[in-house]
Amino acid sequence: MKKKKVNHILWIIFMSALTVFMLIPIIMMITTAVKPIEEIRSAVFHLLPQNFTLNNFTDAMRAGTWNIFFRNSLFITLAAVVFSLLFNSIAGYAFARLTFRGSKVLFMFLLIGLMMPPQVTMLPTFLIMAKFPMMGGNSLFGAGGTGMINTYAGLVIPLVAGSFGVFLCKQFYENFPRSLDEAAEIDGTNKWQTYFIIYLPNSKAILATLGLLKGVSVWNDYLWPLVMTNSEDMKTVQLALTMFKTDGYIQWGQMMAASVLVVMPMILLFLCAQKYFVQGIVTSGLK
Amino acid sequence: MAKTSNTVPKVRKNDNCAYIMILPAYLVFTIFILVPIGIVIYYSVTNFNLYSAPEFVGMKNYLTMFRDADFLISVKNTLLYTLCTLFPQLFLGLMLAVMLYRKSKLIPIFRTAFYLPNVMSMVCMSMVWLWIYDPTFGLLNSVLKYFGFSVKQWLQDPKMAMFCVVFMSIWKSCGYSMVIFLSGLTSIPDSLYEAASLDGAGGLKKFLYITWPMLRPTTFFLLVTGIVNSFSVFEQINIMTAGGPLNKTTTIVHQIYRRGFLEFKMGYASALSVMLLLFSILITVLVFRFGSRGQDVDVS
Numbered sequence: 001m002k003k004k005k006v007n008h009i010l011w012i013i014f015m016s017a018l019t020v021f022m023l024i025p026i027i028m029m030i031t032t033a034v035k036p037i038e039e040i041r042s043a044v045f046h047l048l049p050q051n052f053t054l055n056n057f058t059d060a061m062r063a064g065t066w067n068i069f070f071r072n073s074l075f076i077t078l079a080a081v082v083f084s085l086l087f088n089s090i091a092g093y094a095f096a097r098l099t100f101r102g103s104k105v106l107f108m109f110l111l112i113g114l115m116m117p118p119q120v121t122m123l124p125t126f127l128i129m130a131k132f133p134m135m136g137g138n139s140l141f142g143a144g145g146t147g148m149i150n151t152y153a154g155l156v157i158p159l160v161a162g163s164f165g166v167f168l169c170k171q172f173y174e175n176f177p178r179s180l181d182e183a184a185e186i187d188g189t190n191k192w193q194t195y196f197i198i199y200l201p202n203s204k205a206i207l208a209t210l211g212l213l214k215g216v217s218v219w220n221d222y223l224w225p226l227v228m229t230n231s232e233d234m235k236t237v238q239l240a241l242t243m244f245k246t247d248g249y250i251q252w253g254q255m256m257a258a259s260v261l262v263v264m265p266m267i268l269l270f271l272c273a274q275k276y277f278v279q280g281i282v283t284s285g286l287k
Numbered sequence: 288m289a290k291t292s293n294t295v296p297k298v299r300k301n302d303n304c305a306y307i308m309i310l311p312a313y314l315v316f317t318i319f320i321l322v323p324i325g326i327v328i329y330y331s332v333t334n335f336n337l338y339s340a341p342e343f344v345g346m347k348n349y350l351t352m353f354r355d356a357d358f359l360i361s362v363k364n365t366l367l368y369t370l371c372t373l374f375p376q377l378f379l380g381l382m383l384a385v386m387l388y389r390k391s392k393l394i395p396i397f398r399t400a401f402y403l404p405n406v407m408s409m410v411c412m413s414m415v416w417l418w419i420y421d422p423t424f425g426l427l428n429s430v431l432k433y434f435g436f437s438v439k440q441w442l443q444d445p446k447m448a449m450f451c452v453v454f455m456s457i458w459k460s461c462g463y464s465m466v467i468f469l470s471g472l473t474s475i476p477d478s479l480y481e482a483a484s485l486d487g488a489g490g491l492k493k494f495l496y497i498t499w500p501m502l503r504p505t506t507f508f509l510l511v512t513g514i515v516n517s518f519s520v521f522e523q524i525n526i527m528t529a530g531g532p533l534n535k536t537t538t539i540v541h542q543i544y545r546r547g548f549l550e551f552k553m554g555y556a557s558a559l560s561v562m563l564l565l566f567s568i569l570i571t572v573l574v575f576r577f578g579s580r581g582q583d584v585d586v587s
Contacts, residue, residue, distance in 0.1 A: 008391075011386070011389075011391075012391075012393060014386075015386065015387075015393070015397050018383075018397075018401075019396070019397055019400040019401070022400055022401055022403075022404070022458070022462075023400055023403070024426075025404070025412065025415045025416060025419060025458070026403065026404070026407075026415070028415060028418070028419065028426060029411070029415045032418065040424060041424055045426070045429035045430075045433070086311075087311040087312040087315065088312050090308045090309075090311070090312070091308060091309040091311070091312035091313065093308065094302075094305040094308035094309045095309065098302035098304070098305040098308070099300075099301065099302055099305075100301050100302050100303065100305040100306060101301055103305070106309065106313070109321070110313070110316060112320070112321070112324075113316060113320050115515070115567070115568070115571060116320075116324075116515075116564060116567065117515050117516075117518055117519035117540075117563060117564075117567055118519070119519045119521065119540045119543065119560070119563065120323075120324070120327065120560050120561075120563050120564045120567075121319070121320060121323035121324060121327060121560075122543070122544075122547075122560070123323075123327060123330070123543065123547050123553060123556055123557055123560055124322070124323035124324075124326035124327045124330065124557070125319050125323045126548075127326065127553070128318065128319070128322070128323065128326070157315065157319070158315075158319040160315050161312075161315040161316045161319045161320055162312070163316065163320075165312075166312055190304070191302060191304050191305075191308075192304060192308075195308070216406055219408070220407070220408035220409065220410070222408070222409060222410050222522045223521055223522065223544075227544075227548060238408055238410045238411075241410050241411065241414060242410070242526065244414075245414070245417075245526075250417070250418075250421075252418055252421075252424065255414055255418075256414070256415070256418070259411040259414055259415065262408065262410075262411055263407045263408065263411050266406050266407060266408070267403070267406065267407070269406075270399075270402075270403070270406045271399070274395075274399065277402075277406075278398075278466060
């Protein structure tokens with residue numbers, strides 16, 4: 001089978017070339033980040049830096065309060081992930097296992113959230129946050145203050161809504177053996193205990209998957225923080241990145257250095273938890 | 288506690304605790320998705336500007352829309368973006384998936400590499416491509432110069448800007464389609480291919496008569512979600528071109544953002560949002576009607 005072997009080697013060469021081609025932009029990002037400014041702005045182009053430097057990183061981090069930006073992003077991401085997992089999985093359990101009047105209709109309603117581009121409700125959601133009663137100096141009728149604008153709550157709470165999470169958890173719990181519930185019932189647990197003692201500890205796979213998808217999307221989110229915040233203190237890393245781009249002049253080196261740092265957590269997360277990522281994408285694709 | 292009666296109740300009782308269990312998720316969903324849909328429809332018939340109380344103006348916003356050149360261009364651009372991004376991205380994703388569907392130790396490496404752009408933020412990737420497209424220092428023009436071609440203006444060129452954004456978006460998202468197609472491929476039973484081999488079918492025939500029809504549901508799913516996603520394109524536009532040059536890359540969501548949050552015409556921006564909602568529903572319904580035809584591939 002010599003022909004097969006030749007074919008395989010050709011395949012490897014072709015795929016490797018394709019991989020390099022796909023990764024060029026990412027390689028560019030990293031190499032530009034470690035190039036000195038003169039080299040970035042020189043007429044002769046080199047793929048690899050001739051003089052390696054880390055100045056771009058230090059300059060970029062000094063250009064703004066990056067410790068605050070990173071802290072904001074981290075906090076928002078973690079909070080959104082934790083709350084959305086808890087809320088959505090318990091709702092998914094109720095829809096999958098409990099009988100209650102109106103469950104079908106309520107679930108159908110929830111699916112609206114899957115079909116609609118989230119930007120449709122961006123405007124009114126912003127207004128709701130701005131007028132939220134008793135928040136940020138607002139009166140009971142939502143007047144007078146700034147509501148939840150520029151607050152963590154305003155950035156996190158709308159992101160907790162997740163039709164997709166409820167949907168996926170419901171699917172997942174429906175595949176649990178019924179005998180588990182029955183055994184629990186015989187032991188005299190109520191529904192809450194069944195969920196917290198039996199279902200929750202056994203849903204690590206789905207929670208990891210959902211958590212990763214949510215985490216990546218919140219960390220990478222740009223539009224919602226852009227709309228909800230206007231103070232330096234509340235900026236997320238994605239918003240902060242645009243500071244290197246002012247009218248007509250772009251700090252390429254610093255921008256790429258900051259991009260590398262912003263992207264790095266997601267790359268590491270992806271490489272460590274690839275299994276769950278792929279699983280998540282696949283289950284979401286084959287509902 | 289253990290008063291296990293032997294009589295099984297005929298009618299299952301209503302689990303009232305379920306309402307409390309779904310409450311948190313449902314509350315957030317209602318306040319931030321259902322209610323806003325109502326509000327956005329209400330504001331779309333007012334002249335709300337964030338500072339004074341909304342005043343009912345009937346269909347005026349909707350009528351203005353059809354005379355608003357910026358909006359009409361944005362609809363055209365959004366459709367152009369959707370068409371030019373979605374189909375090449377699906378095609379590439381399918382090709383990559385087919386090429387990766389074999390046994391080799393290298394598969395995870397290739398798969399990771401192709402999917403990697405997808406986990407990175409659109410902001411970072413837009414920045415990187417902004418640099419690649421840069422007319423003076425960018426990679427693309429450097430390569431062109433090296434081979435003796437004349438340099439291009441890329442994102443500053445009204446004729447090219449949209450296609451530059453499109454190309455970048457295809458690059459970023461084809462890995463996603465690939466992963467979904469790969470999972471679709473693994474669900475096709477091997478027996479089909481074996482039977483086809485016995486009948487003497489070659490690679491191309493196998494693809495056309497087995498792989499492609501069997502992947503129909505997968506393609507359908509990617510098409511629907513892809514349309515909704517493409518319709519709401521914003522981030523790369525706002526960062527790479529800000530809608531320019533000459534409004535050649537402005538999109539519907541970009542117009543909503545501009546009218547609403549930069550010009551504070553909340554009423555008008557709401558009307559645009561309603562249009563976006565209607566467009567999405569319309570296209571989804573169309574795809575469902577069109578796509579559900581011949582869905583049933585008979586395999587036993």
